[in-house]
Amino acid sequence: MTLTVESIKPALALACPLIAALLILFSNRRPNLRESWTLIAGLFQFAIILSMGPVILEGKTVEFTFLTGVLPGVNFGLRVDAFGLIFAITSSFLWMLVSVFSIGYMRTLKEHAQTRYYFCFALAIFGAVGVALSGNLMTLFIFYEILTVSTYPLVAHEESPEALFAGRKYLAYLLTSGVFLLAAIALDYSITGTTDFIPGGHLTLASASRPFLMILFLLFLLGFMKAAYIPFHSWLPTAMVAPTPVSALLHAVAVVKAGVFGVVRIVCYVYGTNTMQELGLGVMLASLAAVTMIGASLFAIAQDNLKKRLAYSTISQLSYILFGVALLSPMGITGAMIHIPLHGFMKITLFLCAGFILAATGKKNISEMAGIGRTMPVTMLAFTIGALGMCGAPPVAGFISKWYLGLGAIQSGYMVFLAILLIASLLDVVYFFPLIRTAFFETMPSQELLPGDQGKTVPVFPGKHQRLEATRSIYFLMFLPLSITALLSVLFCLFPNLFYILGLARIAVREIFGGL
Amino acid sequence: MTGFVEHLPILTIVISLFSAFTILVAGWFNKKSCIFIFWLTLTAQFIMSFIILRRVLIHGPIHYWLGGWKPPWGIELVVDSLNAYILIILLFLSLACAIYSKSNIEHELPGKRVSFYTLFQLLIAGLCGVTLTGDIFNMFVFIEIFSISAYALIAARGKIALKASFTYLILGSIGTCFFILGIGCLYSVTGSLNIHDLSLLLPPFYGNKVVKAAFVFFIVGLSIKMALFPFHTWLPDAHAFAPAEISAMLSGIMIEVSTYAFIRVSFSVFTVEFLKLLPVFDILCWVAVAAILMGSVMAITQVNLKRMLAYSSVANMGYIMLAVGISLSAVESPWGGLNPALMHIANHALMKGCLFLAAGAFIYKANLWHITEFRGLARKMPYTCAAFVLAAISMIGIPPSAGFVSKLYIILASIEIKNYFFVAVLLISSLLNLIYFWRVIETMYMKHEEGGHSSHGSHGMKEEIPLGMLIPILLLSSLCIVMGIVWLGKIPIPILDQVNLMFGLGKVP
C-alpha cells in the first residue's frame, strides 16, 4: 500500500498558470510585464512540481481533493503518482523554455493578438498539468476538455482561411473524441462505481462481459484522438499552420502527450495489464501502434514542408509510446513512460530549430534550406542532435527509450514486435538524414552565399559576424531554448535519472505490476 | 399561522401587481421613475424569495390560505422546495433583465417605457403566481396573466414581431384551453380544484377514462406552452423578434415555468402511481429526443442569431423533458428522480438568459442580426463576446461549466436505465450545439471586418455597450462557470433531494 500525503502543492502547481493567465489578460498594454508573468509562473510551477519528486520517489502519492463526492465514489481531485509526475515535469519545464522562445519568435515576426496567445498558452498548460495530476477519469476529462478549448485559439492564431480551417478540423476531431471519452467514462462508472486510477486497474473480467469490455476499450481509445493514431491523425499535420511555438507545444508538451498519457492511464491504471492480456487488447493496440509507426514514417518521407514532416514524425513517435504500453511488459512500459519526456525534449529541439529558421529566414520548405548549416550552424547542430535522438542513436536520449522498448519487445515474447521496432527506426533515418544532408552538405543558392564562399563545397564554421543566429539580439531568445533542449537531450542519455525521470518510471512500473 | 414569513408568498405576487399599477400611474408624471419602482419591487421580491426558501428548507412547506378560507373551498398557496427553487431562479433572471433594460429600453422601444415596465411587472406577477399557487384553476389564471403580458410584450417592436406575437397568441390560447379542459375533466370527477386535495381524491379514479383524458389534455396544453416538439412552431419567431430582455425572459423563464407547471401537474396532482400506470412518460422521452435532435439541427441552418438561439431553446426543452421522462426510473443519487431536470432548468435559465442578452447587446450597438455580420466583433465588444463564449461553452457542455454537469447527470441517469440510445442522442446533440455555436464564435473572433481592418493588436476603439447592460451579461456568464463548480460540489442538491422525497422519486430510504 502506498502512503498518501495530503498536500496543497498539486493545487498550487495548477494555480500558477491559471493566475498567470488572468494576470496576462490584465497586462495587455505592457508587453514586458505580460511576458514576465508567464516566466515567473513557469518557474514557480516547475519548482513546485519538482519538489514533489523526492516524496514520490519514496513510493508515496500526493493528494489534494477539490470537491468530494461529485458523484458517489468520484471526487474532483488531484493525485500525484510517479507516472503523472513524469508528465507534469515535462510539461512545466518545457513551458518555460517554449515561453522564452515565444517571446523571441512573436516579437521577431511582430505577430498580432499576442495577449490572446499568451493567455491561451497559460490556460493550455493549466489543462495539461491538470491532466497529469488528475486522480481519476472524471477530473482528467475536465482538464482534457479545457486543454482542447484553450488550444483552439492558438491553432487558429493566424486567422487566415487555412488557419481557421485547421482550427475547425482540430475542434471537430478533438471535441468529438471528447464525446466518446465522456461516454466511456460514464459507462465505466456505471459498471464499477468508481473512476479512480489504481495501479493494476479497477476493471476486471468480472466487471462486465468480454464484448462490453472490449467495446469500452475501443470507446476509450476513440476518446483519446489526441494521441494521433491512424486513422484519426490528420488533425495534427493540418494544425501545423499554427505559429511554431504552438506546434512545439502541441507536439512535445501538451496536447499529444496528454493523449498518449491518457491511453497509458487507461491501459495500466483502469484496465490493468492482466485484464488487457486476457482480453487480448494488447495485441490489438500494438497492431494499431505498429500501423501508425510505419505508416506515419512513410508519410513523413513525402513531405517537403519541414513542420509537416516533423508532424508526421511525431505521429510515428507517439505510437512508439502506445506500442511500448501495448507490449504489457515491464520494460516496454518503462520505455513508453520515459519516451514521453525524452521524445518531448528531442521534438521540441527540432521544432524550435524549425521555428528559428522560419523567423530568421522565412523558409518553410526543406528544398529551400540548402546549405543553411552554413549560416545557422549551431541551430542545425541542435537539429542534428534531435534527429539522431529520433533515430535512436546514442549519445542522444532517444537511444535510452528505444533500448527499453526493444527489451520490452523481447520480453513480451513476440519477435515480430522487435522487427517492427527496427523497421520503424530505420524509416526514421530515411526521412531525417536527407534533411541534414541538405542543410550541411549542399551548396546554398548563389544569392545567399556568404562573401568568400564562392566555389567552396566543404562547410567551414563561419565566424561570429557571419552567423545568422547572432545578427539580432532578439534571436538570442530563440537560440537559447533550443540549445538548452538539445543539450538536455544528450544529458538525458548520459544521466537518465535527470529530473528523476527514470526513477519515477521504475516506481510507476513497479506499482503497476504489483511489485514484480 | 402566524409569522411574517407565512405571508411572503402572497406578498410576492401582490407587490408585483401593485407596482404594475404604480408604474402606470407614476409614468404619467415622471417617466424616469418607472425603472426605479420596477427595480425596487424586483429586489424586494428577490430578497423575499430567499427568505421563503430558507423557511421552506428548515420548517417545511408553507401553506397560505387566501382570505382565510380553508382549502378545498378557498384558494391556497403552497410553497415547498420545488416552488421556492423555481421562484429564486425566476426572480434572479428577472432582476438581471431589469438591470439590463434600463439602458436598452430607449433604444429598442422609444417612448413606450411606461407600458413596457407595466407589462413586464405583470409578466413577473403571473410567473410568480404560477410558481406559488396550490390551486389548479388559480394556476390557469396566472398562466393566462403572464401569457397575455407576453403577447403584448413580444409585439412591442412592431412589424414582424406583431405577426409572431399573433401566432403565439393563437397557439398559446389553444394551449390554455386544453389546460382548462383538463381542469374541467378533473373537476367533473372529483369536485375539487386544490392540487393537494386532488391528489388525495383521484386515486380511486385512476382507471377512469376521464382522468386519463384529463392528463392528456394537461400534457398537450402545457407542451404548447413550453414549446415541446411538435408544438414549438410559435417559438422561433416569438423569441427572435421580441425585445432583448423579453427574449431572455421567454427562453429563460417562461417556458421553464411551463415545465414547472408540467412537473407540478404530473407529480402533485397525478401522483407517481398514476404515471406508472400509463406509458406516457416513455412516449414523452421519445418526443423529447425528437425535440433535441430537431432543435439542434434547425439551429444549425439559421442565419439570424436570435432565431438560432430560439431553436436551441427548443432543444433544451427536449433535454428537460427527457430528464423528466426518465425521472421515474432513474433512482440513484445524485442523478435520480427529478434532479437532472431541475438542474437543467436552472442552468438553462442562466445560459440562455446570458446568450439572449448578449444578442440584444449586439443589436443595440450595431443592429446586427445575422451571424455573417458579426465579423471581427470581438475587437469592438470584447467583454460581451467573452461572455457569449462562456455561455456557449456551457451550452455545448464543456467541463467544468454548468451545462456539462446537467448533461452528465442526464447521461448517467440514462445509463442507469440502460438506455444507451439516449446517451448517444445527448452526445450527438452536444456536437450539434458545438457546430452552431462555434460558427458564431469563429465569426466574432477570427474573421476580420471587411474593408481591411488592421490586425495588429487590439488597440482599436472599443465600442462596448453601457455598463448597465454589461454587468448582467457578465454576471450571468460567469455564473455559468461558477454554478458548474457549485453543482459539482453538490451544494444545492439537498433542495432537489427534498423534491424527490416529496414526490416519492429516487431512492426510497
Place this chain on the structure above:
Amino acid sequence: MAEWLMTEIFTKYNYWVSILLMFIGFYAIIAKDNLIKKIIGLSIFQTAIFLFYISLGVVKKGTAPIVSEEMILKGYAYVNPLPHVLILTAIVVAVATTAVALSLIIRLYEEYGTIEESEILEAIKKEGR
C-alpha cells in the same frame, strides 16, 4: 340501438355540442386566412369549453344558486355555482385575450395594410429578415 342512441348521444348531448363547437372553432383557426376569422374561431373554441364546464354543473330541476329563505325552507335544489364562477373568470381572461388579439390585428393592418395571413407572410418574406 335506440337505447344506445339514448344513453350515448341524447343524454350526453351537451358534451357532443361542446365537441362540435370545439371542432368548428379549431377549424376556423387553422383553415381561415383572415385574422379576424381566426380570432372568431378562437372565441368559438373557448366558448365551447365554457359550455362544457357549465353543463357539468347542471342539477336536474335546480334553480339559480341564490340563497334565500324560501330556498332553505322548501329545500330547493340549486345548480352548482362553482363552475359558473370558474367560467366567469375564464370569460374575463378570454375577453382580455381577444382584446389583445384585436389590437394586434389593428397594428398589423397599420403596418401591412392587410389582415389576410398569407399576404402578411408574403410581405414579411419580401422584407427579408
